[in-house]
Amino acid sequence: MRIGGLASGIDTESIIKDLMKAQRIPLDKVTQKKQYFEWQLNDYRSANRDLKGFSDKLFDNVILQKNYNAKNVSISAPDDISIKSKGNTENFSGTINIKQLATNATYTGGTTLNIDKKLKGDSSIKIQGPGDLEPVEIEFAKGDSMDDIVKKINEKSSVRAFYDEKTGNFGFTAKQSGEGNIVITEGSKGTGIAGYLGISSKTQGTGTAGVDAKIQYNGMDITRSSNIFELDGMEITLKAANQKDITFDATTDTDKVFETVKGFVDNYNKLIEDLNKKIREPKYRSYQPLSAEEKADMKEKEIELWEEKAKSGTLRNDPELSSLLSTMRTALTGTVEIDGKKLNLSSLGITTSTDYLDHGKLVINETKLKEAISKDPGEVQKLFSNDGAGKEQGLARRVRDAVDATQKSIQNSAGKVGDSNKAFSLGSTLDSMNKQIERFETRMQMVESRYWKQFNAMENAIQRANAQSASLMSALGGGA
Numbered sequence: 001m002r003i004g005g006l007a008s009g010i011d012t013e014s015i016i017k018d019l020m021k022a023q024r025i026p027l028d029k030v031t032q033k034k035q036y037f038e039w040q041l042n043d044y045r046s047a048n049r050d051l052k053g054f055s056d057k058l059f060d061n062v063i064l065q066k067n068y069n070a071k072n073v074s075i076s077a078p079d080d081i082s083i084k085s086k087g088n089t090e091n092f093s094g095t096i097n098i099k100q101l102a103t104n105a106t107y108t109g110g111t112t113l114n115i116d117k118k119l120k121g122d123s124s125i126k127i128q129g130p131g132d133l134e135p136v137e138i139e140f141a142k143g144d145s146m147d148d149i150v151k152k153i154n155e156k157s158s159v160r161a162f163y164d165e166k167t168g169n170f171g172f173t174a175k176q177s178g179e180g181n182i183v184i185t186e187g188s189k190g191t192g193i194a195g196y197l198g199i200s201s202k203t204q205g206t207g208t209a210g211v212d213a214k215i216q217y218n219g220m221d222i223t224r225s226s227n228i229f230e231l232d233g234m235e236i237t238l239k240a241a242n243q244k245d246i247t248f249d250a251t252t253d254t255d256k257v258f259e260t261v262k263g264f265v266d267n268y269n270k271l272i273e274d275l276n277k278k279i280r281e282p283k284y285r286s287y288q289p290l291s292a293e294e295k296a297d298m299k300e301k302e303i304e305l306w307e308e309k310a311k312s313g314t315l316r317n318d319p320e321l322s323s324l325l326s327t328m329r330t331a332l333t334g335t336v337e338i339d340g341k342k343l344n345l346s347s348l349g350i351t352t353s354t355d356y357l358d359h360g361k362l363v364i365n366e367t368k369l370k371e372a373i374s375k376d377p378g379e380v381q382k383l384f385s386n387d388g389a390g391k392e393q394g395l396a397r398r399v400r401d402a403v404d405a406t407q408k409s410i411q412n413s414a415g416k417v418g419d420s421n422k423a424f425s426l427g428s429t430l431d432s433m434n435k436q437i438e439r440f441e442t443r444m445q446m447v448e449s450r451y452w453k454q455f456n457a458m459e460n461a462i463q464r465a466n467a468q469s470a471s472l473m474s475a476l477g478g479g480a
Helices: 012-023 025-063 146-156 254-280 292-296 300-311 319-332 366-375 377-385 395-414 425-475
Strands: 071-075 081-085 092-100 106-108 123-128 136-140 159-163 170-174 183-186 206-208 213-217 220-224 228-231 234-238 245-252 336-338 341-343 350-352 362-364
Touching: 012 025, 012 425, 025 254, 025 300, 025 377, 025 395, 025 425, 071 081, 081 092, 081 245, 092 234, 136 146, 146 159, 220 228, 254 319, 254 362, 254 366, 254 377, 319 395, 336 377, 341 377, 366 377, 377 395, 395 425
Parallel strands: none
Antiparallel strands: 071 245, 081 234, 092 213, 092 245, 106 170, 106 206, 123 136, 123 183, 159 170, 213 220, 228 234, 336 341, 350 362
């Protein structure tokens, strides 16, 4: 603690405090500028998160071809078969006759087991299921229970073991359907496990072979090992073998494809609305970041309202975001050339708003868009997501390329969470300011110490003068 003014009566501490306020003006300006850059950094990163979210939605919801393949499938016997489109943008139809369903091979033990028994010694068996090139040998240890045995078989083989606790019956089912048998033999380690499970030659277990599914598709005989399979751009699930011709017809699900396109338009409009708010946000130059001393004299609500103004406009007229808005708008007003044909958004009933306050938002004519989707969903898909170069590149891909390039540029300036400040330019600027602030703080301490020394010297001089005056008065009899 420093106490001044004992000899002079001057409020030294207040004077030095006021002098230091003047000295701190350059430091306060640097601190305010640093705070502003930190706000700007956060706003850049927030904008980049929005851009990444938009880019991800473009790819997942617009660019992937599956978004345009939605079909309404009508089937003459829906209880016997289900059909889903798996890659067809075009409509399709046909006839399927289900001759036979695929089944799983099974093998059931020929005796009742005591499930509470434990294995008396180490053993192994060999199991070969349908489709296995060679048998798998599974080892069991002395003391293994029925639960242990079932678990090891299920984990290590292509069959699933099971037993009935009430009857003591033990059996196997192939995990995959299709033609073939389950073959079980004694393993090379120990003996007796097959007998223990009721599946030895003596107990005469019962095996049933699995069979393949057989269908006739548009007159062609087809065999598959499973009742669920893909064929000619369809996912087919067989339910019953009625051996009758089943007709099916798949047409474009216009509503789902419409929602894909509408989702793109809605997300794009939201993005440009948010970006325009950022680059047009007013900047209040008279509202600078508050210092700690200024905040100490203000109420919490006053600080909140002040900083709301001070933070405004950190990205006003930002060149990266402004350029992106222009690039995206240019991309979406362009054409895509496919097989000599020029496609554009207006052909789908999508145009740019004529209201200048919308800043280039897109407007959908729903009737025209649905007509275009119903007429040729493949063209709609190519317009947005065609994986070409130059004029053949789809519009959504062009927009995504522009967004990703802007993301990268902003990241070079503002980095991302977890990056070292040295990894991006704004971070390097903040590091430089931190060093500048440290130098200012050191200098302020030196200046304040000098002021105290000067005032202390003055106080000492006054004390000496007072002492000399008192001595002189005493010598002249002033003290009588």
